[in-house]
Amino acid sequence: MATSNFEVPELTGCTETPRVQEGAAAGIGSFLANAPIQEALGFPGELVEDWHDRAIGKMGELLGKYRSLQVFMDACVHCGACTDKCHYFLGTGDPKNMPVARQELMRKVYRRYFTFAGKMFPSLVGAIDLTREVIDDWYKYYYQCSECRRCSVYCPYGIDTAEITMAGREILDSIGVGQKYTNEILGKVHRIGNNLGLPGPALEDTLSGLEEDVLDETGCDVKFPIDVKGAEVLLITPSADFFSEPHVESLIGYAKVFHAAGISWTLSSMASEAGNFGMFIGSYDQLRKVALRIREAALELGVKRIVVGECGHAWRVAYSFWNTLIGVGGGADDEFGRMLQKQLDGAYPQPAHICEYTYDLLQRGVIQVDKEANDHRVITFHDSCNVARGAGMGGIPGGQFSIPRALIKSVANNFHDMAAETIREGTFCCGGGGGLLTDDLMELRVKGAQPRMNALKNVVDGEGVNFMATICAICKAQFTKVLPYYGYEMGMVGGVHQLVSTAIKLKCDK
Amino acid sequence: MSSITIFFAILFYLATLVLVGGVAYKIYRYANTPAPLKIPTMPAPLTRTGVAYRLGREVVLFESLFKSNKWTWVFGWMFHFSLLLVLLRHLRYFIHPVWEWVALIQPFGRYAAFTMIAGLLGLWARRFLVDRVRYVTTPSDHLMLALLVGIGLSGASMSFVVHTDIISLKEFALGLMAFDWQPLPEDPLLLIHLSLVALLMLVFPLSKLLHAPGVFFSPTRNQADDSRSRRHLAPWAAQLEE
Numbered sequence: 001m002a003t004s005n006f007e008v009p010e011l012t013g014c015t016e017t018p019r020v021q022e023g024a025a026a027g028i029g030s031f032l033a034n035a036p037i038q039e040a041l042g043f044p045g046e047l048v049e050d051w052h053d054r055a056i057g058k059m060g061e062l063l064g065k066y067r068s069l070q071v072f073m074d075a076c077v078h079c080g081a082c083t084d085k086c087h088y089f090l091g092t093g094d095p096k097n098m099p100v101a102r103q104e105l106m107r108k109v110y111r112r113y114f115t116f117a118g119k120m121f122p123s124l125v126g127a128i129d130l131t132r133e134v135i136d137d138w139y140k141y142y143y144q145c146s147e148c149r150r151c152s153v154y155c156p157y158g159i160d161t162a163e164i165t166m167a168g169r170e171i172l173d174s175i176g177v178g179q180k181y182t183n184e185i186l187g188k189v190h191r192i193g194n195n196l197g198l199p200g201p202a203l204e205d206t207l208s209g210l211e212e213d214v215l216d217e218t219g220c221d222v223k224f225p226i227d228v229k230g231a232e233v234l235l236i237t238p239s240a241d242f243f244s245e246p247h248v249e250s251l252i253g254y255a256k257v258f259h260a261a262g263i264s265w266t267l268s269s270m271a272s273e274a275g276n277f278g279m280f281i282g283s284y285d286q287l288r289k290v291a292l293r294i295r296e297a298a299l300e301l302g303v304k305r306i307v308v309g310e311c312g313h314a315w316r317v318a319y320s321f322w323n324t325l326i327g328v329g330g331g332a333d334d335e336f337g338r339m340l341q342k343q344l345d346g347a348y349p350q351p352a353h354i355c356e357y358t359y360d361l362l363q364r365g366v367i368q369v370d371k372e373a374n375d376h377r378v379i380t381f382h383d384s385c386n387v388a389r390g391a392g393m394g395g396i397p398g399g400q401f402s403i404p405r406a407l408i409k410s411v412a413n414n415f416h417d418m419a420a421e422t423i424r425e426g427t428f429c430c431g432g433g434g435g436l437l438t439d440d441l442m443e444l445r446v447k448g449a450q451p452r453m454n455a456l457k458n459v460v461d462g463e464g465v466n467f468m469a470t471i472c473a474i475c476k477a478q479f480t481k482v483l484p485y486y487g488y489e490m491g492m493v494g495g496v497h498q499l500v501s502t503a504i505k506l507k508c509d510k
Numbered sequence: 511m512s513s514i515t516i517f518f519a520i521l522f523y524l525a526t527l528v529l530v531g532g533v534a535y536k537i538y539r540y541a542n543t544p545a546p547l548k549i550p551t552m553p554a555p556l557t558r559t560g561v562a563y564r565l566g567r568e569v570v571l572f573e574s575l576f577k578s579n580k581w582t583w584v585f586g587w588m589f590h591f592s593l594l595l596v597l598l599r600h601l602r603y604f605i606h607p608v609w610e611w612v613a614l615i616q617p618f619g620r621y622a623a624f625t626m627i628a629g630l631l632g633l634w635a636r637r638f639l640v641d642r643v644r645y646v647t648t649p650s651d652h653l654m655l656a657l658l659v660g661i662g663l664s665g666a667s668m669s670f671v672v673h674t675d676i677i678s679l680k681e682f683a684l685g686l687m688a689f690d691w692q693p694l695p696e697d698p699l700l701l702i703h704l705s706l707v708a709l710l711m712l713v714f715p716l717s718k719l720l721h722a723p724g725v726f727f728s729p730t731r732n733q734a735d736d737s738r739s740r741r742h743l744a745p746w747a748a749q750l751e752e
């Protein structure tokens with residue numbers, strides 16, 4: 001078990017709603033971004049002098065640009081239905097981690113400056129002035145939200161706290177208060193092309209190393225092509241897939257799928273990152289800028305299809321936002337959108353998720369598998385929040401739940417779901433999403449993982465589960481770190497394509 | 511014409527103006543604020559028709575609330591559905607001759623006052639008993655409940671305990687609509703009831719009661735899952751492409 005300077009929750013198999021303990025998570029905070037990190041993204045380097053007016057100005061601007069924010073600020077009735085839905089509240093007991101309370105941090109200020117009732121009778125409606133203390137609370141608690149949207153499933157008005165967290169972070173960035181982890185990574189993407197900061201040559205090295213490994217292991221010359229013009233498929237995958245364990249196992253899985261199906265594919269050094277942390281800080285500008293690299297790469301390489309690797313928030317951005325941001329999709333009636341949509345093959349969904357893609361090949365019999373190869377594994381599936389509640393798959397409602405499961409079941413024999421209320425749209429976040437995957441937030445990450453760990457414990461004890469598959473780079477990294485705190489092996493977590501990789505029959509088997 | 515009649519006549523004109531104008535303004539704002547990104551809470555319906563059903567289920571059955579908290583759902587639904595019945599029943603004071611279906615629901619509408627009050631008390635109790643709900647409750651939440659309970663109690667008392675002069679009340683109401691004022695019966699219970707109702711109308715557009723129009727404009731509920739097949743672009747976002 002990993003050592004820690006905080007108390008690791010004990011797993012009982014059942015996540016009880018804690019009593020409200022004010023300030024329980026007040027000591028948890030992530031490092032602030034320094035001036036160079038902030039300035040690289042065009043944000044002020046430190047708290048600006050006129051922060052008060054600028055923050056209120058920014059809030060007004062966002063209220064006019066985002067209907068979500070405007071409606072959500074008005075519609076909440078304090079019914080409390082969301083209060084026990086956030087894994088960070090369940091894990092810490094800090095009431096400010098209850099979704100509605102997290103929203104109230106901003107709503108109180110909204111009321112004071114933008115509503116008649118709050119201007120006239122502030123204490124009656126709980127309206128407050130924007131002070132330094134409020135800014136500190138915003139920074140603390142908007143970086144204790146993984147933007148997982150679980151609360152939005154249960155709110156009678158669909159109030160999505162993630163939208164408010166994003167707005168909060170955007171306001172904070174605009175007055176010079178940014179988070180080191182997220183903003184540093186965004187800088188790397190702009191400078192180097194991916195979150196890990198891997199330059200092109202290092203990437204090529206890694207890929208040729210992988211080719212050798214796979215050749216040694218399978219006797220098969222599986223390629224990991226990069227920057228190949230005229231390839232059929234452009235694969236956009238999180239950069240963690242190139243270097244981290246267990247992520248790389250899934251990358252090997254994708255390559256084997258393309259190889260076995262005989263489809264030409266390529267990675268891109270310009271667009272070597274599926275992740276898009278622009279979403280985490282709520283910045284449309286950053287979101288678009290990061291995504292534009294993918295548009296450029298697709299146009300330059302002349303590919304017909306764009307396929308996205310295993311990454312949760314990246315899939316949300318790709319599935320839900322790419323058509324808007326960069327015209328990857330269909331149905332454009334404008335110049336910008338049509339340019340790329342003419343090139344892409346309209347017979348396929350654009351973009352496609354790698355699970356959609358592989359499952360389709362399996363269905364059509366293009367690739368074959370040996371399911372018994374996975375018999376040493378008893379598998380469960382962790383729905384990643386951004387896939388579950390932020391995206392779809394397969395063009396059918398709930399395809400994001402059924403397709404990965406169907407894929408797992410077609411490459412492996414032993415599968416058990418976790419408890420119904422902890423999966424699908426009710427899935428619990430891994431605890432590290434939304435820009436919180438940083439060591440300075442380890443206590444929050446461990447405590448926030450508790451509901452998922454309890455659900456896992458039940459299938460481990462009851463069904464003998466020894467592998468938790470997931471399709472998200474952040475989930476994989478988070479669980480690798482957090483599982484040991486709860487007494488589990490970090491190797492228990494892995495990708496769905498890690499399972500595919502184990503079972504797939506390559507045409508040149510020794 | 512008594513000063514009380516004049517006061518209430520003006521009060522109701524004002525309250526109606528604020529209610530209709532305020533809500534119209536809010537709806538105008540919601541409708542004209544763009545939603546730049548597709549953010550339906552998934553899984554979402556694939557078509558606009560599906561979205562209409564989803565919203566219908568939210569509004570009629572409180573589907574999401576049912577998923578999240580059964581007690582809040584029971585009390586909340588009981589209150590809202592009773593309120594609807596009560597409101598429909600009150601149509602009889604504004605229409606002459608009374609439509610047949612309004613006459614038909616009259617007995618249900620009368621007793622709905624009790625389920626309405628019970629629902630409100632249930633919701634109110636949660637604000638004291640559940641520590642999480644207590645934490646997020648503001649004074650205005652209590653006042654809002656007090657206001658609604660007050661309306662319910664004063665109304666039910668007139669239906670069941672001390673009857674008021676309904677005929678004159680109806681003449682007053684019809685007179686208001688025809689801009690031909692008629693005297694208002696000066697029964698204290700009735701005056702309390704009417705004052706509270708006017709107050710509710712006045713605060714509606716300024717308060718959390720905006721959840722009523724808001725639910726229809728909530729992007730997580732009113733968007734279809736069609737982002738891959740349809741390019742969705744807000745005007746301010748489109749400008750970035752120029």
Ligand code: SF4
Nearest residue numbers: 086145146148149151
């Ligand atoms: S989005 Fe997720 S992390 Fe944020 S408040 Fe809602 S449930 Fe909690």
Ligand code: SF4
Nearest residue numbers: 076077079080082155
């Ligand atoms: S469920 Fe929705 S309306 Fe109820 S308290 Fe939470 S955010 Fe507010």
